[in-house]
Structures are given as structure tokens and as C-alpha cells.
Amino acid sequence: MKILRFILRKEFLQIFRDKTIIAMMFAVPIIQLVILPLAANFEVKNINVAFVDNDHSTYSQKLVSKIASSGYFRIVGNSASYREALKMIEKSKADIVLEIPAGFERSLVREGRQQVNMSVDAINGTKASIGGAYLTVVIADFNRSLDVNTKAPDNKVAALSAIIDITYSDWFNPHKEYKYYMVPGILVLLLTLIGGFITALNIVREKEIGTIEQINVTPIKKWQFILGKLIPFWFVGIIVFTVGLIAMYVVYGIFPKGSIPLLYLFASVYLIALLGFGLLISTFSNSQLQAMFVAFFFMMIFMLMSGFFTSIDSMPNWARQMSNLTPVTHFIKVVRLIVLKGSGLSQVKMELFYLIGFAIALNSFAIYNYKKTN
Amino acid sequence: MKQLLAFIRKEFYHVFRDKRTLLILFGLPIAQIVLFGFALSSEVKNIGIAVLDNAHDATSEQIVDRIKTSSYFLFKDPVLNLTEIDEKFKEGSIKCALLFPANFGNELGRSGKAQVQIITDASDPNTATIVVNYLTAILANYQQQLNPTARLPYEIIPQVRQLYNEEQNGSLNFIPGVIALIFMIVCTTLTSVSIVREKELGTMEILLVSPFKPVMVLVAKAVPYLVLSVVNLIIILLLSVFLLHVQIKGSLILIFAESILFIITCLSLGLLISNQTNSQQTAMLMSMMGMMLPTLILTGFMFPLENMPWIFQAISHILPSRYYYIIIKAVMLKGLGFSYVWKETLILLAMALFLLAVALKNFKIRLS
Numbered sequence: 001m002k003i004l005r006f007i008l009r010k011e012f013l014q015i016f017r018d019k020t021i022i023a024m025m026f027a028v029p030i031i032q033l034v035i036l037p038l039a040a041n042f043e044v045k046n047i048n049v050a051f052v053d054n055d056h057s058t059y060s061q062k063l064v065s066k067i068a069s070s071g072y073f074r075i076v077g078n079s080a081s082y083r084e085a086l087k088m089i090e091k092s093k094a095d096i097v098l099e100i101p102a103g104f105e106r107s108l109v110r111e112g113r114q115q116v117n118m119s120v121d122a123i124n125g126t127k128a129s130i131g132g133a134y135l136t137v138v139i140a141d142f143n144r145s146l147d148v149n150t151k152a153p154d155n156k157v158a159a160l161s162a163i164i165d166i167t168y169s170d171w172f173n174p175h176k177e178y179k180y181y182m183v184p185g186i187l188v189l190l191l192t193l194i195g196g197f198i199t200a201l202n203i204v205r206e207k208e209i210g211t212i213e214q215i216n217v218t219p220i221k222k223w224q225f226i227l228g229k230l231i232p233f234w235f236v237g238i239i240v241f242t243v244g245l246i247a248m249y250v251v252y253g254i255f256p257k258g259s260i261p262l263l264y265l266f267a268s269v270y271l272i273a274l275l276g277f278g279l280l281i282s283t284f285s286n287s288q289l290q291a292m293f294v295a296f297f298f299m300m301i302f303m304l305m306s307g308f309f310t311s312i313d314s315m316p317n318w319a320r321q322m323s324n325l326t327p328v329t330h331f332i333k334v335v336r337l338i339v340l341k342g343s344g345l346s347q348v349k350m351e352l353f354y355l356i357g358f359a360i361a362l363n364s365f366a367i368y369n370y371k372k373t374n
Numbered sequence: 375m376k377q378l379l380a381f382i383r384k385e386f387y388h389v390f391r392d393k394r395t396l397l398i399l400f401g402l403p404i405a406q407i408v409l410f411g412f413a414l415s416s417e418v419k420n421i422g423i424a425v426l427d428n429a430h431d432a433t434s435e436q437i438v439d440r441i442k443t444s445s446y447f448l449f450k451d452p453v454l455n456l457t458e459i460d461e462k463f464k465e466g467s468i469k470c471a472l473l474f475p476a477n478f479g480n481e482l483g484r485s486g487k488a489q490v491q492i493i494t495d496a497s498d499p500n501t502a503t504i505v506v507n508y509l510t511a512i513l514a515n516y517q518q519q520l521n522p523t524a525r526l527p528y529e530i531i532p533q534v535r536q537l538y539n540e541e542q543n544g545s546l547n548f549i550p551g552v553i554a555l556i557f558m559i560v561c562t563t564l565t566s567v568s569i570v571r572e573k574e575l576g577t578m579e580i581l582l583v584s585p586f587k588p589v590m591v592l593v594a595k596a597v598p599y600l601v602l603s604v605v606n607l608i609i610i611l612l613l614s615v616f617l618l619h620v621q622i623k624g625s626l627i628l629i630f631a632e633s634i635l636f637i638i639t640c641l642s643l644g645l646l647i648s649n650q651t652n653s654q655q656t657a658m659l660m661s662m663m664g665m666m667l668p669t670l671i672l673t674g675f676m677f678p679l680e681n682m683p684w685i686f687q688a689i690s691h692i693l694p695s696r697y698y699y700i701i702i703k704a705v706m707l708k709g710l711g712f713s714y715v716w717k718e719t720l721i722l723l724a725m726a727l728f729l730l731a732v733a734l735k736n737f738k739i740r741l742s
Contacts, residue, residue, distance in 0.1 A: 039671045041681040042500055089537060090710055092700070115533050122536035123546050123707055127678070129417070130500075132534050133507050139532050164482070164517045165489045166510060170496035171463060181498050201655075285394065289567055292658055293398040300402070304409050309676070311501055313420040313448075313469070319413035333466055340497040343464035 003220055007228030015232055029190050029244045034251060036186045037179045047131040048076040050085040050094035057105035059146075063116075066142045067098070072134045089121045095131055096120050172341050183252050184339045185308045187244045188332045192302070194240050195271050197295050199233050199278030204291040207282075226367055230275045237271040238264070257342030263335070266348075269355045270331045276362030277327075283369040302328040327358040377586055381594035388568065389598045395564075399602065403556050403610050410548040411618040418504045421446055422468035424453045433479035437490075437516055441472070446508050463495050470494045470505045482520075538623075538708055549614050550702035551675025553607060553633070554695045557640050558669050560603045563661040565644030569595055570657040573648075592737065596641045603637050604630075623709025629702065632715075635722055636698040642729035643694075649736040669695045697722045 016022065049067060053060050068075045076094050079085040088094035099117040108114040118135060122128040173180045206212040215225060245263075248254050256263060278295070285291035303309075305319065306328040312320055323329045330351045337343040345352070390396065423441065427434050441447050450468050453459050462468045473491040475481075482488035492509050494502040538546075569592075572578040581591050607630070614620040622629070643665060651657045670676055672690040679690060690696050697718040704710040712719070 035686075036671070038683050039686055040677045042678065046680060090704065090708055090714060092703075113531060115531050118532050118534045119537050120534060121538065123538050123703065124678075128536065130503065136532050136534070163487045164513050165487060166513055167489060167491045168506060169491065169493050170502060171460075171493055173496040173499060176496050176499035176502060178499050287392075288655060289658065290392065290394045292662070293395050296662075297398045297402055297405070301405055301409065304406075304414060310414045311418060311498070313422065314415055314418050315413050319409075322413075336497060337464060337466050341464050341495075343466075347461065347464045 004224050004227060007220065007224060008231060011228055011232040015236065026243055028194075029240050030247050032190055033183065033186060033244060033247045036189075037182045037252065040182050040186070041178050046074045047072055047096060047127065047134065048094045049073045049096045049098055049135070050077040050079055050088045051075065052079050052082050052085045052097065052099040054102040055100050055104035059105040059108060060100045063100065063139070063142055066145075067135070067138055070134070070138045072131075072138075086119070089119070092121075094121070095124075095127060096135060098135070179252055180254060180340055181336070183248055183254055184335045185332055187241070187248060188306075188328065188335050189303065189308065190244055191237060191241055191267065191271065191331075192274060192299065192328055195233070195237050195274030196278045196281075196299055197292070198236070199229065199275050200281040200285070200291045200295045201288055202233070203229060203279065203282035204285050204288050208287055222367065222370060226279065226370065230272075230279070233275055233278075234268075234271050237275075238267065241267045241271075254339065256339040258338035258344065262345055262348075263338050266331065266334050266338070266352065266355065269352065269359055270327060273327045273355055273359035273362055276359060276366050279366035280362060280369065283366060283371075302326045305329065306332050308332055324354075327355060327362075330354045330358075378590055378594060381586065381590065382597045385568075385594055385598045389602070399556075399560060399564075400606065400609065402559070403552055403606055404613065406552045406555075407549070407610060407613045407617065410552070411614075418501050418508075419446055420448045421470065421501075421505055421508070422450050422462075423447045424450045424459060424462055424468045424471045426453050426455070426459060426471060426473045428476040429474040429478035429480075431479035433482055433488075434474040437474075437513065438472075440512050440516055441509070444508070444512060459493065468495070469498070469501060470509070472509065546620060546707055547703075548675055549610070549618075549620065550699050550706060551673060553610055553702060554636070554673060554675070554698050555666070555669060556606050556610070557603050557633070557637055557698075558666050558695065560606065561599050561637055561640030562644040562647065562665050563658065564602075565596060565599050565641055566647040566651075566657045566661050567654050568599075569645070569648035570651055570654050573652055574654055588737065589734065592645060592734075596645075599641065599644075600634075600637055603640075604633070607633055620707075622706050624705035624711065628705050628712060632698065632701050632705065632719065632722075635719070635726060636694065639694045639698075639722060639726040639729060642726060642733045645733040646729060646736065649733060649738070668693055672696070673699045675699055694722055694725045697725075 051064055053064065064075070064078075067073050073096075077085070077088055079088070082097065082099050085094065085097040085099070089097060097117075097119040099119070101115070101117070104114055104116070116139070118132065120128045120132045170176060203212075206215070220228075241264075245256070245260075277298075281291055281294050281298070285294055305323040305326055306312075307323065308328075312323050312329065315323065334343075334348050334351045334355075337348055425438055425441075427438065442449060450462065453462065453471070459468075459471045462471075471493040473493065475489060475491075478488050478490070490513065492506060494505055496502045569578075572581065582588055611622065611629075615622060644661065647657055647660050647665075651660065668689070672679070672682075672686060672693055673695045674690070679687060682690075701715045701718050701722070704715050
């Protein structure tokens with residue numbers, strides 16, 4: 001016990017001497033929480049529409065102004081030909097081209113139906129599908145408000161025999177603000193970077209400088225050395241988490257709906273798991289460069305699979321299984337549940353078991369793999 | 375020339391000796407392409423839904439059956455009250471709930487109008503929007519079936535065409551981004567670290583006092599990473615074509631030429647970083663935090679640029695990767711020619727020349 005205390009003192013001294021770690025503890029969480037939610041905004045708004053109006057009639061102009069006033073779209077041009085409008089898509093100036101054919105009004109009135117052509121730049125999948133859907137809704141709405149329809153003597157719409165009236169309510173985030181979804185995820189990202197990278201780099205640095213050999217020849221035992229490394233970084237992680245929570249409240253006004261001690265319980269277990277992961281990486285690497293690349297590789301995959309960017313439910317089965325095998329997935333889910341919906345322990349206990357499992361597995365593997373002798 | 379070859383061989387030895395880094399270098403693009411191609415999609419599927427059916431009549435059951443046949447939804451056990459819905463939301467097992475009031479079918483038959491309520495979990499706003507769109511479409515469809523005679527006498531029908539990506543392949547957007555990211559890692563990070571390592575170990579002095587020209591030392595350092603980058607590019611392109619079935623629409627020669635231009639820009643950046651620092655750690659931090667993070671965040675392949683505040687958009691204009699991303703997207707995915715990207719190419723070229731000039735000028739051949 002006494003030995004452990006000395007090691008802890010050494011580690012804390014080293015941490016606090018290193019200005020970069022202090023800066024990372026306070027500056028990085030705040031910078032990330034300020035910058036990333038501003039950048040990572042997947043809200044689909046301002047869909048740029050270019051028109052090709054070959055008809056120049058009252059109806060075609062009404063349709064254009066209806067779309068312009070719907071709030072989702074920004075009219076970026078009125079081209080003379082489809083070819084010209086396509087150029088705007090090619091230059092990424094427009095997302096959708098709406099082509100109104102010549103004789104639009106005439107055949108609408110005469111035959112009762114008329115096509116308009118919508119070409120969507122589908123390289124950006126989300127924007128294409130949401131933008132296309134919005135435009136379809138606006139056009140359907142326009143159909144209903146057409147004066148030929150409302151004034152038509154044989155108007156069958158009024159005579160609809162059964163109407164299903166849909167009401168909507170959006171729970172937990174009534175204004176559908178994107179930052180509520182993003183900010184808790186970024187808090188997790190933060191803890192993951194600190195936990196995973198710093199431990200891995202710290203131990204490998206001792207290897208590179210050669211000081212690890214000096215420790216190895218002392219009577220310090222393996223578990224003492226490892227605990228001595230993990231405990232200080234666990235504290236650093238908890239401090240970062242606290243700074244992050246405060247920044248979340250101060251900058252975005254997001255206050256956890258659920259219990260804060262529960263959040264800390266999860267954060268503590270998650271940190272143990274991640275520190276174990278960092279330790280594991282350090283046992284596999286000989287240089288800081290290697291450790292950094294290996295850590296970067298896994299972090300990248302973990303983050304991509306974690307549901308931070310895309311919904312896990314939409315993944316194919318094998319990917320969902322794989323995503324369940326990373327601790328990040330479970331922690332992101334839990335933080336979002338507790339912060340945004342106020343879930344209690346009984347609702348998230350499965351995730352706690354998962355995280356405890358990761359903590360035990362990663363640390364035992366790391367300790368097993370850590371060799372005192374070369 | 376012979377000297378240069380010998381030096382390049384030495385650098386290749388350095389690169390190939392570090393097996394783990396090499397493995398990551400080739401593993402990273404492969405893993406990313408596979409994940410983006412097969413695992414991650416912007417399409418919303420398998421949406422957990424719970425139905426609170428207070429009516430239990432033929433109509434409500436018909437609607438539920440309709441939703442069941444749609445492949446987008448995943449039915450959870452029916453719930454009995456709002457508290458249970460709340461509970462399920464808090465477990466995270468459902469994304470939306472559909473509420474039928476008592477007498478739903480009766481009301482619809484008698485008064486011709488009945489209400490249903492859709493409750494969404496808006497903590498994930500985009501998914502909530504898409505879920506509402508799906509459900510509304512199903513309900514509208516059902517309503518249409520109830521009223522077969524009712525049709526608007528005058529109707530405009532939109533005909534939608536998906537350009538460039540008929541199959542709605544979600545990974546398309548990412549491929550150029552992955553390429554840019556890999557170049558950034560290989561050329562900027564690795565080059566700067568490998569030069570600084572020589573400084574740290576003191577071997578740089580030995581190289582500088584040799585009869586070999588100092589600039590040639592740098593050239594020899596850069597060549598292996600240039601080769602690695604091109605090999606990586608070939609791997610990514612092959613994977614995209616054969617694994618993801620993405621068609622390369624534009625000219626391959628143009629893609630390679632633009633890539634080499636971007637690689638030179640990245641190498642110059644790496645060189646510039648190595649001039650400024652003396653420790654591997656600082657070099658790593660500078661290239662990862664200062665170069666790679668902005669590439670990830672501000673290039674536009676992960677997060678939509680147009681949603682960002684103006685200051686970020688302004689910063690993105692000085693990032694070489696932004697222009698490279700635009701060029702590759704235009705050439706590879708849209709099949710456009712040089713006449714469409716000459717402006718971006720010119721900017722990239724100017725950046726490359728500027729960075730290279732500054733880096734070479736700052737390169738110290740004397741020890742401090």
C-alpha cells in the first residue's frame with residue numbers, strides 16, 4: 001500500500017508538471033464542446049433549388065413562390081434550360097433542379113394532371129432524401145390549394161368520406177434542436193479521447209525514454225505499477241467529465257434530466273474500461289507514434305460504429321453486433337438517455353453490466369499482456 | 375542520382391521496419407471503406423415502434439398491419455398507457471409510438487373523421503423527421519384506399535430522378551473524404567515525424583554534414599511517403615469499384631494528377647511542421663490536431679459545411695483538403711472534366727507552391 005502511495009505521488013507530480021496535460025484537462029473539453037456542436041450540424045435546411053420554368057404561366061410562377069415561401073428551400077436560380085440548371089448541380093450550387101415543362105398550365109387545366117421533373121443531387125444521401133420528400137410535400141400541398149381545385153364544381157376532396165387526422169407530438173426535444181442530440185455525444189467523444197490516448201501515450205513514453213526499465217528493476221509489483229498509472233488518469237478523466245458537464249450547461253443550457261450521480265457512476269466505469277484499453281494499446285506498441293496510430297485506428301472505428309453519427313438500428317445485423325462489442329456505443333446511448341430523457345438506473349442497467357464487463361475484460365487482458373521483463 | 379537512390383532506399387527501410395504503423399496505414403482505409411460502404415447508412419431502418427391501440431377495431435388493426443408490412447418498422451410489444459411509452463423511450467427501445475383513440479374505427483365510419491397521434495423521440499431530430507414522413511405516407515395511403523373515388527381533379531405530379539447515385543448509395547460522399555484523410559495522415563503526419571525523429575536522435579547532423587545536398591535529404595524523405603500514398607489511393611479506388619460497386623465516372627488520369635498535387639501540398643505541410651519543432655510529440659500533436667482534425671471537421675465530408683457558422687466556413691477556405699475534396703467529388707462521382715475544376719486546381723497549386731517555398735526557405739541546414 002505504501003509503495004502504491006509513492007507511485008501515485010510520482011504520477012500526480014508528473015501530470016501536474018506537464019502543462020500540456022493541464023491544458024488538455026480544461027481547454028480541450030471547452031474547445032471541443034464549443035466548436036464541434038457548431039460544426040456537426042446535420043440539420044437539413046436551406047436546400048438549394050434551381051428552376052427551369054419553360055412555361056412562364058401564372059401557375060408555374062405560383063408554384064415557384066409557394067416553394068420559396070415554404071421555408072425549407074432557397075431559390076438559387078431560374079435557368080433558361082435544364083442543361084444550364086444541371087451545371088449548377090455540377091458546381092454544387094444547387095441540390096435540386098425542378099423543371100416545369102412547356103405547356104404546364106394548359107395541360108394541367110385541360111387534362112387534369114401534369115408532371116414536373118425533379119432532379120436531385122443524390123451524392124449527399126440525407127440531403128437528397130429529406131429535400132426530395134419536402135419538395136413532394138410542398139407540391140402536394142400546392143395541389144390542394146390550386147384554385148381550379150377549390151373552385152371546381154366536382155370537387156371530390158370536400159366530399160372525402162373518411163379523413164384520418166394526424167396529430168404529432170415530439171417528446172424530449174419539442175423544437176427538434178440538433179444540438180441536444182450532438183452535445184452529449186461529444187461529451188463522450190471527449191472522455192474517450194482523454195482516456196484512450198493519454199494513458200497509451202504516457203506508458204509508451206516511459207518505454208521510449210527507458211524509465212520503465214528503472215521501474216522494472218525495483219520491487220514494485222506489476223499491479224502496483226498499473227494501478228499507479230490508472231488511478232491518476234481516472235481522476236483526470238472525472239475532472240474532464242465535470243468540466244464538460246459544466247460547459248454543456250453554461251454554453252448550451254443543457255442540464256441533465258436524469259440523475260447526476262448515475263451519470264458519474266457510468267462515467268467512472270466507462271473510464272476504467274477505456275484506461276484498460278489505453279493500457280492494452282501501450283503493451284502492444286514500442287513507440288509513441290505506433291501507440292498513437294493504433295489508438296487512432298481503433299478510436300476511429302469505435303466512433304464510427306457507436307451511433308454518434310448514424311443510427312445503429314439502421315445498420316445491418318453484423319454491424320450491429322460489432323457495434324455492441326465496443327464500450328463507446330453503450331456509453332453514448334446511456335449518456336443520451338440520462339441527459340435527454342432522464343432515464344433511471346432500472347432502465348439502463350443492462351448498459352451498466354455491459355460496461356462493467358468491458359472494464360473487467362480489457363483490464364485483465366492488458367495486465368496479462370503487460371510484461372515486466374522484455 | 376545514385377546517391378539519391380541509396381538515400382531513398384534507406385528511407386524505405388525505415389518505413390518497412392515499422393510493421394505496426396504500416397499495417398494501420400493500409401488497414402485504416404480498408405476499414406473505413408468497408409464501414410462506410412456496408413455498415414453506416416443515412417437511411418433510417420428498423421425503427422422501433424410501439425402501438426397504443428385503445429380502439430382495437432378492424433380499422434386500427436388494418437393500419438397496424440400496413441405498418442407491419444413496411445420494412446422500415448420493427449414492432450415492439452403493444453403498450454397499454456402513456457407511462458409505458460415513456461418507459462420504452464427511456465429504455466431507448468422505441469423511436470416512435472402510434473396512438474389510436476377509443477372508437478377510432480366507429481368515428482371514422484360515422485363522422486368521417488378520426489384522429490391518430492404520432493409521438494416521436496425527438497432527442498434524435500433527423501430520425502424523428504424521417505419517421506414522421508414514413509408514417510404519414512402510410513396513413514395517407516390508407517386514407518386513399520378508404521376513399522377510392524376521391525381524387526383531386528387537377529394534380530401536379532412530381533417525377534423524381536436521383537442524379538449521380540441512382541441506388542442511393544450512402545457511402546459515395548465519404549470516399550473522396552477518406553482519400554483526403556489518408557493523404558493527410560501519410561504525408562503530413564508521417565513525414566514530419568520521420569524528419570523530427572532524425573533530429574531527436576541526432577542523425578540529422580550526420581546527414582547534413584554528408585556531401586549529399588540538404589534539399590536532397592528532404593526529397594529522399596518524401597519519396598517513400600509519396601509512393602505509399604499512391605498505393606493507398608489505388609487500394610481505395612479498387613475497393614470502391616469492386617467492393618462498393620461505385621462507378622468512377624471521370625478520367626482516372628485527372629484523378630491521379632490532382633491527387634499528386636494534393637500529396638505534394640501535404641508533404642510540404644509535413645515539412646513545414648518538421649521545421650518548426652524538435653520533438654516527435656509536438657510534431658504529432660501539430661499534424662494531428664492542427665491539420666487532421668480541421669480536415670475531418672471542416673472539409674465537408676463528415677459534417678455539412680453550409681450549416682456551419684460563417685467563421686468556420688471562412689476557415690475552411692484556407693484548407694487544401696477542401697479543394698481536393700471538391701475536385702475529387704466532381705471528377706470521380708459526377709464525371710466532370712478539367713474545365714469544371716480548374717479554379718480549385720489553381721488554388722491548390724498556388725497553396726502547394728507557397729507551402730513548398732516557405733518550407734524550403736525555413737529548412738535549416740545548420741544546427742542551432
